[in-house]
Every structure is written in C-alpha cells, then in structure tokens.
Amino acid sequence: MASDAPPLFAARQPIFPRRVSGTFRRLKWAILIVTLGIYYITPWIRWDRGPNLPDQAVLVDLANRRFHFFWIEIWPHEFYFVAGLLIMAGLGLFLFTSALGRVWCGYSCPQTVWTDLFLTVERWIEGDRNARIRLHNAPWTARKWRLRMTKWAVWLLISVATGGAWVFYFADAPTLLRDLVTAQAAPVAYLTIAILTATTFTLGGLLREQVCIYMCPWPRIQAAMMDPGTLTVGYREWRGEPRGKGGIRRRKVAAEAIGGGEAAARYGAALDKDSAAPRTSHSGDALGDCIDCHACVAVCPMGIDIREGQQMECITCALCIDACDEVMAKIGRPRGLIDYLALDDRPPTQPGEVADVAAFSGTPAGHVSGAERPVWAPKPVWRHIFRPRTILYTVAWSAIGVFLVVALFVRPDIDMTVAPVRNPTFVTLSDGSVRNAYDVRLRNKHDEARPFLLSLSADEELSVEVQGAADTVVEVPADSTRRERVYVIAAPPDAAAGRERTEIRLWVEDGVSGERSFEDTIFNGRESFDERSGSAG
Amino acid sequence: MADAPKIDEVTGTETTGHSWDGIEELNTPLPRWWLWTFYATVVWGIIYMILFPAWPLVSGATTGLLGFSTRGEVAAEIERVELSNAELTRSLTTVDLAALPANEDLHRFAVQAGRSIFAANCSQCHGAGAAGVVASGYPNLLDDDWLWGGTLEEIAYTVRHGIRNEDLDSRYSEMPPFDWMEDEELDQVAHHVRSLSGLDHDAAAADQGAALFVDNCSSCHGENGLGNRDLGAPNLADAIWLRGGTHEAILRQLNAPRHGVMPPWGERLGEAEVRAVSAYVHGLGGGEAQIADPATDKGAEDAAAVPDATYPARAGETPEEAGADDVAPTE
Numbered sequence: 001m002a003s004d005a006p007p008l009f010a011a012r013q014p015i016f017p018r019r020v021s022g023t024f025r026r027l028k029w030a031i032l033i034v035t036l037g038i039y040y041i042t043p044w045i046r047w048d049r050g051p052n053l054p055d056q057a058v059l060v061d062l063a064n065r066r067f068h069f070f071w072i073e074i075w076p077h078e079f080y081f082v083a084g085l086l087i088m089a090g091l092g093l094f095l096f097t098s099a100l101g102r103v104w105c106g107y108s109c110p111q112t113v114w115t116d117l118f119l120t121v122e123r124w125i126e127g128d129r130n131a132r133i134r135l136h137n138a139p140w141t142a143r144k145w146r147l148r149m150t151k152w153a154v155w156l157l158i159s160v161a162t163g164g165a166w167v168f169y170f171a172d173a174p175t176l177l178r179d180l181v182t183a184q185a186a187p188v189a190y191l192t193i194a195i196l197t198a199t200t201f202t203l204g205g206l207l208r209e210q211v212c213i214y215m216c217p218w219p220r221i222q223a224a225m226m227d228p229g230t231l232t233v234g235y236r237e238w239r240g241e242p243r244g245k246g247g248i249r250r251r252k253v254a255a256e257a258i259g260g261g262e263a264a265a266r267y268g269a270a271l272d273k274d275s276a277a278p279r280t281s282h283s284g285d286a287l288g289d290c291i292d293c294h295a296c297v298a299v300c301p302m303g304i305d306i307r308e309g310q311q312m313e314c315i316t317c318a319l320c321i322d323a324c325d326e327v328m329a330k331i332g333r334p335r336g337l338i339d340y341l342a343l344d345d346r347p348p349t350q351p352g353e354v355a356d357v358a359a360f361s362g363t364p365a366g367h368v369s370g371a372e373r374p375v376w377a378p379k380p381v382w383r384h385i386f387r388p389r390t391i392l393y394t395v396a397w398s399a400i401g402v403f404l405v406v407a408l409f410v411r412p413d414i415d416m417t418v419a420p421v422r423n424p425t426f427v428t429l430s431d432g433s434v435r436n437a438y439d440v441r442l443r444n445k446h447d448e449a450r451p452f453l454l455s456l457s458a459d460e461e462l463s464v465e466v467q468g469a470a471d472t473v474v475e476v477p478a479d480s481t482r483r484e485r486v487y488v489i490a491a492p493p494d495a496a497a498g499r500e501r502t503e504i505r506l507w508v509e510d511g512v513s514g515e516r517s518f519e520d521t522i523f524n525g526r527e528s529f530d531e532r533s534g535s536a537g
Numbered sequence: 538m539a540d541a542p543k544i545d546e547v548t549g550t551e552t553t554g555h556s557w558d559g560i561e562e563l564n565t566p567l568p569r570w571w572l573w574t575f576y577a578t579v580v581w582g583i584i585y586m587i588l589f590p591a592w593p594l595v596s597g598a599t600t601g602l603l604g605f606s607t608r609g610e611v612a613a614e615i616e617r618v619e620l621s622n623a624e625l626t627r628s629l630t631t632v633d634l635a636a637l638p639a640n641e642d643l644h645r646f647a648v649q650a651g652r653s654i655f656a657a658n659c660s661q662c663h664g665a666g667a668a669g670v671v672a673s674g675y676p677n678l679l680d681d682d683w684l685w686g687g688t689l690e691e692i693a694y695t696v697r698h699g700i701r702n703e704d705l706d707s708r709y710s711e712m713p714p715f716d717w718m719e720d721e722e723l724d725q726v727a728h729h730v731r732s733l734s735g736l737d738h739d740a741a742a743a744d745q746g747a748a749l750f751v752d753n754c755s756s757c758h759g760e761n762g763l764g765n766r767d768l769g770a771p772n773l774a775d776a777i778w779l780r781g782g783t784h785e786a787i788l789r790q791l792n793a794p795r796h797g798v799m800p801p802w803g804e805r806l807g808e809a810e811v812r813a814v815s816a817y818v819h820g821l822g823g824g825e826a827q828i829a830d831p832a833t834d835k836g837a838e839d840a841a842a843v844p845d846a847t848y849p850a851r852a853g854e855t856p857e858e859a860g861a862d863d864v865a866p867t868e
Contacts, residue, residue, distance in 0.1 A: 012569060423664070423665060429680055430772065430775035431775065432735075433776075487822065
C-alpha cells in the first residue's frame, strides 16, 4: 500500500492574482506609498541639535545608548516610553481588530505591503494573471529566463534597498552610505543588510501568503478578538445564492416581444440595469446575484474563495470587494455582494430573497414586488465601530497616550540617582567623625557641559564632599552621565554620628539654569554597627 | 496501514485513520518549504558536529575539525587585552608613584586594574568593601588611619613585602606581652589608653596608668600615644581601634598581643599589579598625599593623616566606579 501513503509534503499552489482597480485598491496604493515613503525617507531627515549631538531626526544610537526622535531624546532609564508605545501598539491592534477585523493584515502589515510591491513588479514584467499562468506552465525558453531574471533582479534591488534603509536608522545616514559604498562600514552593517535582503526577497517574493498562513501567529490571535459585530470582508450569501449564470426572465420576455434573439442581445444590457428584476437561470430557476464569474478568486492574493465564508487565510485586503463591485456594476446589480459586513448583519429572512436585496440597495420597499415584506437595512457603520468594547480599548489606549505625553513634558533636564554604599555602611575616621559614602549619578540632558552643585539638607550638621575634589561642584559633560563618590560626614559631637539612621536629602543644582532636583537617602551612624561586619572599632 | 486511506469529506484531505469517539485526525501534509528547511537544519547539524566540539566522551569531548574551544577564546581575549594594555602597564611599572595621581589616564587604568586585583587577592581578609574585620584584626582600608603609612609609596611597599612574613624586607614589629604586670596595673594602663581618645574611663586609675604607659609603652606608641608608623605601632589617641576599643579588648591585647600577618605580593603579582592595587587602595577614601619624609618628622605624622585634597579635582574619579566609560554616556 506504499503508493497510497500520503505524501510527505504538499507543494505550494502558485497564486497569480489578477490586477484590479477600485476604491480599496486606491486606498491600498495610498497606504503603500505613504508607509514605504516613511520607511525610506525618515533616516534622511536632518535635525539640528547643536554641535555635541547627532543631527539625524530619527536615530537609534546604540553605541551611545540614546534614541533620538526629532526634539525628543530617550535615555535607557526612560525605556518605559518604549514600553508604553508598545502597549499602545498592542491596544491599537485590539481596537482595530475588534472594530474592523484584520485590517492591519490587509493594509499595513509589512508582509502585505512588500508582497504587494513585489506583485506589482511581477505584473509589470510578466504581465497579468493569464500571461503569468501561461509563463508558469511554459518550458524554460530564453524568453522565460529573461522575464524571470529581470523580475528577480528588480526584487533583489528592492530587497537590498529594504535592508539598506534599515541600517540607516542606527547610524548617521550620509556617513554610513558613503562608508557602505566604499566598503568601509562595519561588518555588522553589511551582515544586517544581507540578512534583511534575504528575508525580504524570500518572504515578500517567494513565500508571500505562506508567511501569513504558516508562520504568523497574529491571524490566530485576531480570530479570537473578532466577534459577530466586527466589520470584516465577507460575502452576502443570502443575496448571492444560488449562484449561477443566467439572465433576467423579463429580458427574454421583452426580447421575444420585440423580435427574437437578436433583439434580446441588443436590449438585454439595458434591461440588466434594472436592479429590482429577479435573475433566473436558463432553466428558469430563481438565481441570486452571484454570477459565479470567479473575479473575486482571481484577484485574491491568498488564493481563496471568499464565498466559502470566513477563512483563516483571508487577510481582508478587500480586493475581492473591488473586483465584485466592478462585476455588479456591469450586470446592473447594486454593489456590495462582497463587502465589509458584520457576521450578525443579515436580514431576518431566507437567503436569496430579492426583497432584501432591494431594501439593501436603498430602493423603497414599495417599489419591489411583495411590499408586505419587512424592510431591512444593515446597521450603519458607526454602530459597528462605536461599541462598548471598542470604546473601552480607545479609553485605555488614550489614557496611556496621555500619560506618556505628560511624562515626556514633565521629565527634568537634570537628574540624579543616589545609591548608598552598603559595604560598609559607615566608616569611622581617626578624629571620631562618621563618614558615609554614596555613589551618585548625575545626568545632564543639555547639549552643553553644565556645572552641577551638590548640597545637603538635613536636621543635623552634616558636611558633604566629593571624592577627589576640593569643592562640591561637578562639571557634567553634555548629554551624559557622571558618576561620583560623594561622602557625607558627621562630626563626633553630632547626634547623627551616633544615631542608627538619619534621613538626609541630597540636592543637585544646575549652575547655569538654577534647576534643582533632590534625592532622599539615609545616613548611618555608629549604632547601625553590626559586630559581624566589623566595620568599626 | 493495510486499510485504504480514508479521505475527509469536508477538506478532501486524508485522515490518519485513527478514530477517538468518532473524532478523526487530518493527516495534512507539510508545506514543501517547511520540509526543506527541516532537512537543511539536519544537514547543518551534521556539519556542525564535524567542525565543532559535539560528542561528550568519558573525559572531555570530540574537538571538532576547527579546534574551537571557549577556553581558547578566553585565553586569546586575555592575550589581546594584555597586548593592548602593554604600554600602560610598562609606564605604570616605571612611573614615579608620587606623580601617578596627576597622570589621569594612567591613574584611571591603575585604579581599574587594582579593583580586580583587590577583589581576587585582598578581599579574603580585608573584605569586598575593604572595611576589614575587627574581630580578626584585618584593618579597615577606607579610613584615614594607617599602621604603616598611607601614601602611595608606603602602601605599595606594604603590598610588595607584606607584614611579619618570611620576606626579608617585610614590615616587622612585635608587641611584647605585658602579662608580667599586676592585674591592677594592667587595668590602670587600659584606663589610661581609653582616656587618650576621650572614651569613658576611671580618672584616678588613668592617672596611675599614665606613668606605667610612659615607662612601658611610649617607646613604641609615643608619650601621647600617637603611635609610630616605622614600627607599625598604632595610634592609640584616635577613634579607630584595630582590635576593638573596649576596656576588655585593650586588656586582652596587653596580656597576649596578637599580630596581623600579610603575605608579600611583590613576586606573586609583579610590580605593575602591586602598584595598581596600591593606587586602588589609596583611592578608597583615606589615601595620604606624598610628603617630604614623614618618617623623620614625628610632628608631621598627624599632619600626614589628613585626607588628601591636593590631587587635581578631576571629576568622575570615584574609587569604585571610575572607568574609561566615565565621560561617555554610561547608561
């Protein structure tokens, strides 16, 4: 029975999406141009930050551990901004998914955008669907080689540009470009470009829909976040079924009245425009609006038939809507047989009934045969989008956004952290005074060096010293952190020298702007002595 | 597998043939690229096994054709660092120690290296924080009190030759036991010693003890108990006690003096590392400035005990943290 054993693998069924035009295709073009434009152009925007800082508007400066975004500069200890943005991105995806389904997948996922770009190139070089199918089945002639090599060359160019643009976010773009072409850039830059070139070419050019079907977890997660009220791309089977080729009975009748088949052909088209007329098959059975032309299948980049219902593969790119609308216009039926719809939005009647179709297209019910039928219209779009669930997501999303913006504007330009040295907690000096040490980090976020003046406020008479310095003024270089060991000393008669702990407050003052910041910490006296530590005698 | 394959009606895919309460499992074939990727990882694994250490043996493992080992990488890394530091190490060995703190780069290098050397060789007795252990008589290196001197050169000498060991040049001194004294006399001496630094004491007994102190102790500790660094005799008039300042602790030391021992590090570490660890210890908060000749001038001894404030006020020179990345943004 070996011959009956299932195959180890299934070869990919190649997909040849047909070109389509329409509202959603135009929207996708616009999004493709905007997103790719942002990606390629952003690293080249200049932003003057003075002589000490890079003049690239968006720069992830890994070497100096800074993230520059126009006028905003993020230090590593402010990583919560990034965390907050990631949470916002997550909530944003929840919001869009619960309102509009897999709209991220269909329009702005990089996999979708780059695949779209690669498909455009493919169509431009090898022709539209039918030409590509012929070429696919053709033997490897010189022409096929030429077309394939051209296509792959253009894909490779796009891939290199993709990987190339990525590295510009991590270094000064003009300098790096010069280094790259003169073979002087760091090996990691070339390696990154090579890896991203390979992944772009493979994922965008060769694997395409398989990335979404086999590799990406997001489709499964999103399926769990949609509900019957979510707008998604679907087929109104109650309107389209039973599908089939056929005409309108009245066309026949009218044509016969005028004078036979020739007239029928001539006037048929005009009669088709009457959307209220029912379609029938040639055998006389009532038909739905779907003429089974497979336009929606031909344009699908995932290679599925949307009429089979909701499917894991569907990325809701909405191209089938454009394709079907085009056909509906030609046969004189209202648009929207395939449309953005909610799964719970369907008339409370049997599928295929003409009255509902008419009602849906906005025709007054009385105009349609059978006025006694209930008039039905789908819920307006805003009622799908403004639901408690989406409002909740929006509120959470906005709250984090407001928090981040506020945090961004109230963060100080000078900053200090104080870490008391605990080994030992204090040192007795020969004159009997008690000294505590603190590791103090002073952060200067200005683009120039600033003198930072350290001082102390406490109930006791304590003095403060900076290790190795005559005074307590520390010069902190521009845009950097300075670590200092700071000593706080209590003279013998002072109560703090004996007491176990005294609360003190260390102040730092910017000598130029007068901006102040403080940090509360503890001074340990002799009573904190632990015999085992042996820190005093 | 004798049965004909069963095809699932809905999907058209073959099932595995198993049935659990009527639930059957699809035998969906893998995508071809997935299978190829799997084979590629198998091939990669085989090549890796040949080139790199892979199979564990009874002792050790197969070495692989490339002869790679992480231990070798570490050795190469150490060699590389030593090579790149060779110049600094050489200057550190030859520089005049008094001038070292003024040489910023070299001083920073010495302190950084000294921290590692201290952690590996000195912290066992002096503690990771260099605070010493009173119970064992390991001195605190953070304060401004020094038994044998706190300038860079004196610290380096102590590190190089150690204290009370077989090294002919080691620091050496011995306090004799005073157990031949009457208990009452010892008590009086102890009261006097405590009075020197203003601790609670019996004034009458201390007066009696003063005479005994001058007769028996002042040759090493000085008449005022200020100590003598040439002999490693501790200053008894300050607030710092090597082995505790309680009345009992002083009596214990009078009856049966204990002496600290420190090994000589000169040969084991080499001159550069001795100097590096000395620079580190000197920078812990009590280091003294180099002055003309503290040993010949007894009066200058206390002056020398003032923490140094004459070094260039170079910011960022904290003993724990100073490093090459100080000026560059560090976070």
